[in-house]
Amino acid sequence: MEEAKFAIIDVETTGGGIKGNKITEICIIVLQNGVEIDRFVSLINPQREIPFYIEKLTGIDDAMVEDAPTFETLAPAINTITKDCIFVAHNVGFDYNVVRAEFTALGIDFNRKRICTVRLAKKLIPGLFSYSLGNLCTSINIPHRDRHRAQGDTEATVLLFRRCIELDPDYEVISGFLNRKSKESFLPPHFKSADFEELPTNAGVYFFKDKKGTPLYIGKAINIQKRVLSHFREKSNRKYALLQDTHSIDFERTGSELLALLREAELILKHYPKYNKAQKNPSKPYKLTSYPNKKGIQQFALHKNKIAPVSLMQFYTHEEAIYFLELVCETFNLCPKYCGLQQGVTICNHYKLHTCSGVCKEEIEVSTYNARVAEAFNFMKTYDDSCLLLDEGRDTGEKSFIYLKQGKYAGYGFIDAKQSVHKAEDFTPYLVPQKNSGYADRIIRRHLTTTSHVEKIILKEEDTFTQDIFERWVS
Structure with a gap:
């Protein structure tokens, strides 16, 4: 490492994060063996x-840069002086990505190994109140002249980097930061790499928090660690600002992706995090109704933004409604034409469903067809049953459950996979009650109507489930 060259760099810009940000001043000082070359x-x-x-x-100001060269003019010199160098900056994610974006705009791939002196100082000089360049220099008695100018900030960063080399004479820490497998180069400057390794690799919700522990952003993931890592690698201005404000990341494991979706919606409503986009109120649902047509055939219809008769089901997107109607049509051998899947045709000819009861061709009696529709009605009523939705737990040997009371979200919990669940009293000790919301209803309805095999246990006061039925659900 003694022979390695380090290009210590600072840029001043027009502001506005990373994307669209343009450089107004740059200073590069190249060190080798601690000496400026x-x-x-x-x-x-x-x-x-x-x-x-x-x-x-x-x-x-504008007058100062009016006759200055453009980045395109300086690009060859900047590329040459930093070639074979390790890119070093205080909060390297900003300077490196702004410089790289300028090169990218010229069609040049600028790729350098990099080190962040914020993270390096935190490792080698722990316990300071602040690691901003100005406060850090004040804390360890480094002169810092011409603040917020490229040369002044670069010279201060050079002195800081030399101090770090003195504290790491064998380059053990620096070499660790340069390891390709190390995440030090793209972790948020205030976030500890050890904390990242503790993030779980299964489903749940995660919280980006500021230094006071206030949630800044809440998300859900099937693999929390992998999803958080993807945030670190995003280059949007909004994501950059989030990472600069992030001091810790907390999480809540759910085991189930469905439960993660519900917890995310609940927690965003509770905390209103600064960097979450405002949740839109669920749109008015599509309502599924039924009526006897002129031939006496019981026919389905979808209504949206209208005062509809009492609905059989409701859906929050047209795609979900069509998916469910196709399922019902196929399951109960109904006619696509009378299931609202085709319009303006005399005889059905659906692109996906190639079987039909024959009622549109008058091949079966209307009463026979309507009896099948009645079976479909009974099937739809099960979506308003009180039930448990069973899914994966947080660990082996555990199951998560979501409690629906008369079809509405009412809580969740976790139980031993071997535990018998025969009636409500068996799960209520583990229940975390929750209030239903439009968001939760939309999530539940989407899951129930677009998932082919929903694992659920119907709950009724008089129900007593046999052990073999329960084992089928938890296996």
């Missing part, structure tokens, strides 16, 4: 107006 400093014409708040912060 090269330096490059220049203002850059961003070819756009510099916002007033940036001008006040950096002192760089």
Whole structure:
């Protein structure tokens, strides 16, 4: 590592995160064996107006960069001076990605190993109140002149990096940060890599939190660790701002993806995190109704944004409604035409369903067809039953359950996979009651009507389930 070259870099920009951000000034100081061997400093014409708040912060205004070279002009020199160097910056995720974006806009692939002096200082100089460049320099007595100018900030970062080398003379920590398998280069600057390794690899919800522990963002995932890692690799301005504010990441395992969806919706409503997009109120549902037509055939119809008769079912998207109607049509050998799947045809000819009861061709009696529709009605009524939805638990030997009271979400819990569940009293000690909401109803309805094999136990006061039925559900 002694022979390695480190390009310590700072850029000033037009502001606005990473995407669309343009460089107004750059300074590069190359170190080898702790000695400066090269330096490059220049203002850059961003070819756009510099916002007033940036001008006040950096002192760089439009007049100063009017005659400065563009990044395209300087790109060959910047590429050359940083070639075979390790890219070092204070909060490297910002400087590196802004520089890389400028090269990408020119059709050049800029790819360097990188080290963040925020994370390096946290590792080698732990326990400080703040690791911003200004506060860090003050804490460890490093002179920091011309703050918020590229050369002043780079010179301070050089001194900080040299101090870190003194504390890591064998480059053990630095080498660890450069390991391809290490996540140090893209973790948020305030987030510990050890905490990342503790994130689970199964389903649940996760919380990005600020330094006070307030949730900034809440999400759900089938694999929490993998999903969190994908956030770290995103380059949007909003995601960059989130990661800068993140000091810790908490989680809640659910085992079940369905339960993760429900918990995410509940927790967002509870905390209203700053970086979650506002949840839209569920749109008015499609309502499924039935009526006897002129021939006396019981026919299904979907209504939206209208005052409909008492509905048999409701769906929050047209696709879910069609999926369910196709399922009912096929299961009970009904006619696509009279299931609302085809319109304007005399005889059904559905693209997907190639069997028909024959009622549209008058091959069976209307009464026979309507008897099949009655069976479908009874099937639909089961969606309003009180029941348990059983799914995977957080660990082996455990099952999660979701409790629906008369078809509405009422809570969740976890039970031993070997535990018998015969009636409500068997699961209520483990129940975490929850209030239903439009969001929860939409999630539950989507799961019930678009999942082919929903594992559920119908709950009625008089029900007593045999052991073999329960084992079928938990196996």
